[in-house]
Amino acid sequence: MQERLEEILKTYQEDEGNIISILQDIEESFGYLPEDAIEWFSERLDVPPAKFFGIATFYAQFHLKPRGENIITTCCGTACHVKGSERLISSLMRELQIPTGEDTTEDRKFTVERVNCVGACSIAPVVIINKEVYGKMTADRLMKEIRRLK
Amino acid sequence: MENSTILIKVCMGTGGIAAGGTEVISAFEKELQAEGISAAVEKHCSVHKVGCRGFCARDVLVDVLIDGEKTTYEYIKPDMVSRIVKEHILQGEAVQEWVVKDDYRTFHEKQRKVVLSDCGEVDPEDIGSYMERGGYDALRKVLTSMTPEETIEVIKSSGLRGRGGAGFPTGLKWEFARRAPGDTKYLICNADEGDPGAFMDRSIIEGNPHSVIEGMVIGAFSMGAHRGYVYIRAEYPLAVERLRLALEQARKKGLLGEHIAGTEFSFDIKIKLGAGAFVCGEETALIASIEGKRGMPRAKPPFPAQKGLWGKPTVINNVETLANIPYIVRNGAGWFAQFGTERSKGTKVFALTGKIKNSGLIEVPLGIRLHEIVHDIGGGIEGDRKLKAVQTGGPSGGCIPAEMIEIPVDYESLAEAGSIVGSGGMVVMDETDCMVNIAKYFLEFTQAESCGKCVPCRIGTKRLLEILTRITDGRGRPGDIELLESLSNDVRAASLCGLGQTAPNPVLSTLRYFKAEYEAHVHEKRCPAGVCKNLLTYTILEEFCTGCTMCARVCPANAIVGERKTPHRIIQDICIKCGACFETCKFKAIKKG
Numbered sequence A: 001m002q003e004r005l006e007e008i009l010k011t012y013q014e015d016e017g018n019i020i021s022i023l024q025d026i027e028e029s030f031g032y033l034p035e036d037a038i039e040w041f042s043e044r045l046d047v048p049p050a051k052f053f054g055i056a057t058f059y060a061q062f063h064l065k066p067r068g069e070n071i072i073t074t075c076c077g078t079a080c081h082v083k084g085s086e087r088l089i090s091s092l093m094r095e096l097q098i099p100t101g102e103d104t105t106e107d108r109k110f111t112v113e114r115v116n117c118v119g120a121c122s123i124a125p126v127v128i129i130n131k132e133v134y135g136k137m138t139a140d141r142l143m144k145e146i147r148r149l150k
Numbered sequence B: 001m002e003n004s005t006i007l008i009k010v011c012m013g014t015g016g017i018a019a020g021g022t023e024v025i026s027a028f029e030k031e032l033q034a035e036g037i038s039a040a041v042e043k044h045c046s047v048h049k050v051g052c053r054g055f056c057a058r059d060v061l062v063d064v065l066i067d068g069e070k071t072t073y074e075y076i077k078p079d080m081v082s083r084i085v086k087e088h089i090l091q092g093e094a095v096q097e098w099v100v101k102d103d104y105r106t107f108h109e110k111q112r113k114v115v116l117s118d119c120g121e122v123d124p125e126d127i128g129s130y131m132e133r134g135g136y137d138a139l140r141k142v143l144t145s146m147t148p149e150e151t152i153e154v155i156k157s158s159g160l161r162g163r164g165g166a167g168f169p170t171g172l173k174w175e176f177a178r179r180a181p182g183d184t185k186y187l188i189c190n191a192d193e194g195d196p197g198a199f200m201d202r203s204i205i206e207g208n209p210h211s212v213i214e215g216m217v218i219g220a221f222s223m224g225a226h227r228g229y230v231y232i233r234a235e236y237p238l239a240v241e242r243l244r245l246a247l248e249q250a251r252k253k254g255l256l257g258e259h260i261a262g263t264e265f266s267f268d269i270k271i272k273l274g275a276g277a278f279v280c281g282e283e284t285a286l287i288a289s290i291e292g293k294r295g296m297p298r299a300k301p302p303f304p305a306q307k308g309l310w311g312k313p314t315v316i317n318n319v320e321t322l323a324n325i326p327y328i329v330r331n332g333a334g335w336f337a338q339f340g341t342e343r344s345k346g347t348k349v350f351a352l353t354g355k356i357k358n359s360g361l362i363e364v365p366l367g368i369r370l371h372e373i374v375h376d377i378g379g380g381i382e383g384d385r386k387l388k389a390v391q392t393g394g395p396s397g398g399c400i401p402a403e404m405i406e407i408p409v410d411y412e413s414l415a416e417a418g419s420i421v422g423s424g425g426m427v428v429m430d431e432t433d434c435m436v437n438i439a440k441y442f443l444e445f446t447q448a449e450s451c452g453k454c455v456p457c458r459i460g461t462k463r464l465l466e467i468l469t470r471i472t473d474g475r476g477r478p479g480d481i482e483l484l485e486s487l488s489n490d491v492r493a494a495s496l497c498g499l500g501q502t503a504p505n506p507v508l509s510t511l512r513y514f515k516a517e518y519e520a521h522v523h524e525k526r527c528p529a530g531v532c533k534n535l536l537t538y539t540i541l542e543e544f545c546t547g548c549t550m551c552a553r554v555c556p557a558n559a560i561v562g563e564r565k566t567p568h569r570i571i572q573d574i575c576i577k578c579g580a581c582f583e584t585c586k587f588k589a590i591k592k593g
């Protein structure tokens, strides 16, 4: 981890970076923001950790807890909403047995997320499975994809 | 076909790729190699990727051009490619059954393409392909033969207004920044496109990124900026990648960076990735975010044109606004002003989605009737159900009811009807959509995205959402409708930024046109459209049930019981009202109500 953090620090200094870009780089490298990484930067830059956490909790892109191996992102834009995205989410939560209020399965194999809109509204409803976009999704097809990943 | 020039264009926007565009392109490449075409007519045959031409619902769309004559295919899958190559490319016989039908033509007929005129034509990953069609000519013209003031004058007289939502005249904005004192100024392109149900800006950047870059350089020259930013959402990975590539290519060609096109003028652009906050589309919040802070808005004035990024004069323009600039400069202000109405000039790109047959990206002259968009371009309502409303302007906008379908779509008319043109989302809703549910959907969005800085927005949206939630849950109380109305007016009047000021719009506009639907929820505990779960019950009609057991098998809650070949029954206490049985039953034996 140390090595990667040094690299991020270097780009930050060379590239008139800011706290958001540091956090984006950490998130990109580790899939979430490990507390140790934030403490490390806080010390090196002499910026209180609260400043980092203030930003991390403001933006939806950042995660303070590790996420699942597979990331299922359901689009909740208006077009997806009127085409039944809620139903897709509830069938996902049931299939993966994720308790309400949580987003990741106990074995950390799956994380289910919502995104405001990915802008692929003409092929609504849209689900993104590990960065691949699937359009005109149905509950059946979604369950098949999930079972394939299990 | 040995002496013909053959060009194959495959639609590779986000929609095209999701439908398998990458596989279709490689199938073409493979087939052409297998057929020995590339060997025989190597110089004359090429396969291109192009950006979105708007009709994503039909992807993968493929154009085959033989000596300039274009045939368009729809719904192409990789396994269909071999036949197209054999019959069409080798023998000159188009595969008629896969060629687009009449509705492809009607989809395009009433459109007027300015911003999108090169989208779907040029290869977005190749600057040369944009330049062949006149790209960067406008920039050269401005830099070598016009003064900044003259350029601003052209934009002012074209009547172009900001396409990001507020509709402020672009030329004026540039002029303010030009006149602001100081040498350091910034131009920011707002590509945050946070409105759910909108994808105009994504498609423009994915389809023709150079038009945005060209527009930015012209803007920077006019206002006197030497540094620019594109603030783009991280949710658009393909757009970011193409933009990055386009910036590099423009720099290599000397059209960006030091001494642009050999002149004294220098300007460069940096990409800033958004981190997922809707409010960062608001100008002052966006600036805070680029500065590396929590993206919270501040009071205006001072306006960004006076005090913006790092305290310097700053112009923020939307992607579509900037992408219009090269075409206006190239063709003249008068040419642009011929489209549109007296006060709303030009064309506007809309994302036409929802319960519409031909969903996609469209560009129409402002002032076009909503009817023409829905029925002529959109082809009517999906499943031939009845139109109920058209939602425009996303979470800051409102719903236009079906009775007002003749309304002209321009800034003034939509505002009068209680909605806005906004950034261009247009979601069509039919009789199976519940307007109270839609209002609640938008409030969920704005409440979650409220940054929390000012009380009216932070607490006001929360209370509005609570009231809407209880109404849709069947716990509405007498007086709730009046409370919604007065609270909405307060939030609108007292919030700090546009987010809070417009958040009540979806509530107010649905109250204005669909009050009876609210009343049915509150007083009769009934959802006429059959959407609000808690107000629904599913029952099995014994006379139609054949006992096929399909419903029992799909029921995730095991709430359906019954013997094979005898009528089944739903145990209401266990039913979670997911509707799976309703959708599965082949005998219409399940009643929703």
Ligand SMILES: Cc1cc2nc3c(=O)[nH]c(=O)nc-3n(C[C@H](O)[C@H](O)[C@H](O)COP(=O)(O)O)c2cc1C
Residues within 6 Å of the ligand: B161, B162, B163, B164, B165, B166, B167, B168, B170, B190, B191, B192, B193, B194, B195, B278, B279, B280, B281, B282, B283, B316, B317, B318, B319, B321, B322, B423, B497, B498, B499
């Ligand atoms: C909450 C909120 C979100 C906004 N989101 C966007 C956006 O995603 N894209 C955009 O171009 N403008 C957005 N705007 C409008 C911008 O603040 C600004 O008016 C616009 O970018 C100016 O560019 P224009 O004059 O070219 O339209 C938003 C405004 C508010 C209040």
